Amino acid sequence: MTTNSDLLGETTDRTPPAAEAAEALAGPGLFGHPRGLPTLFFTELWERFSYYGMRAILMLFMVAPVAQGGLGFDTKRAASIYGTYTMFVYLAALPGGLIADRWLGAWFSVLLGGIIIACGHFSMVFASMNTFYLGLILITIGTGFLKPNISTMVGSLYRENDPRRDSGFSIFYMGINIGAVLAPLVCGYLAQSNSFKGFLSARGFDVTTSWHWGFGAAGVGMTLGLVVFLLNSRKFQGNRKASTAVETKAAESKPLSAADWKRVAAIFIFFLFTMLFWAAYEQKGASLNLLAKDLVRTEMFGWRFPSSYLQSCTPAFVIMLAPIFSILWVRLGDRQPSSPAKFTLGLLFIALAYLLLVPAVAMTATGKISPLWLVGLYFLEVVGEMCLSPVGLSTVTKLAPVKLVGIMMGVWFLAASFGSKLAGFLSGFYVPQSGTLVRLYGGIAAGLFVGTILLALLTPRIKRLMGNVR
Secondary structure (H helix, E strand, O other), X not given: OOOHHHHHOOOOOOOOHHHHHHHHHHOEOHHHOEOOHHHHHHHHHHHHHHHHHHHHHHHHHHHOOHHHOOOOOOHHXXXXXXXXXXXXXXXXXXXXXXXXXXXXXXXXXXXXXXHHHHHHHHHOOOOOHHHHHHHHHHHHHHHHHHHHHHHHHHXXXXXXXXXXXXXXXXXXXXXXXXXXXXXXXXXXXXXXXXXXXXXXXXOOOOHHHHHHHXXXXXHHHHHHHHHHHHHOOHHHHHHHHHHHHHHHHHHOOOOOOHHHHHHHHXXXXXXXXXXXXXXXXXXXXXXXXXXXXXXXXXXXXXXXOOHHHHHHHHHHHHHHHXXXXXXXXXXXXXXXXXXHHHHHHHHHHHHHHHHHHHHHHHHHHHOOEOOXXXXXXXXXXXXXXXXXXXXHHHHHHHHOOHHXXXXXXXXXXXXXXXXXXXXXXHHOOOOOOHHHHHHHHHHHHHHHHHHHHHHHHHHHHHXXXXXXXX
């Protein structure tokens, strides 16, 4: 990605103050990465806490009987709403990226998005169908502004072909998952645990409102993220103003080249296979959430825990593996696998995860299964995720033409959007019966293996489209 100093170096004798701010942010900081990375790391941590905290209990809240404070929806209706909501959360990234590129800039878009997200979570504190849907709409709009643009801000900290870029996104991705591992533990405890319900009862509160305490905790998380971002806003504001003006002027002054269009084509190929990955991955919050509630023993060593706690397994594994993958990519340097090869590995491992689940759900015919089956699935998913998701964020910022970075980041999240809707559709077939579940998860595994083979065959062509970008 072209930096401010690259654009201005041949036309002025002095680096403007805003460009100096960009250079200061890009200077060495945490673990040799740019100094702006920690601020974005912690902002995203709390934003993801809010999102995954609410999502961990969303499906369970919708299917819970009205007498228990839920909405009393059947599985198909709840899965459809879940899929539509998660689809639009990511779909909103496309206009969010476009608006940031053309008018607001990344910094202000992140701030505005965080405010709207917090309002959405706090709307869901109230036990009303209207405020429930209002909350989903506000979170969707806010995430559209925040999610693509904070990733763009991370990419802007690194020069073109900086070998630290993939490593930096892996660290950023670890921040996402620290928030995600804490979220189900906090929000799930407030929403589901008998101990917190006892606490509410002892103080005269209606225990059926426990779900809304969980939603409120998600809003507190987003508020903390805004505090972190604003306390460090002076670092980014000068860079924000000049970056938007200078980069837009220089990129818009010439049309896209043939090489640019080839790179855009590569992004769209990645898009298709990433959609398959997220269709399987997003089962975690939908059908796998119901599986944990209905057919998994939520007890270990005599300790009973809310089923939503299992939602913390995936981000916990990411926290363990992100530093390993970050170091691995840096150590390998130019010898590391190409981006298409990393994507192929990502699909392979998530396919293996669902293959592992097939014998597990077959055993539900004789009773509930050990939670270790889901733990194993989540571990294999994470190995695949670390090969695909943070690398995908980095790849888009490397391949996208400067004037289309925000839009292309929106396209990247569009893959997650369509994948999430497909996940909701597939989850609608969930029935707590072993035969049905074998067909459901066996079919998902088969589709992923087909996608893995096809992507491996296309890799040489994709590499040619990418040119000198790895």
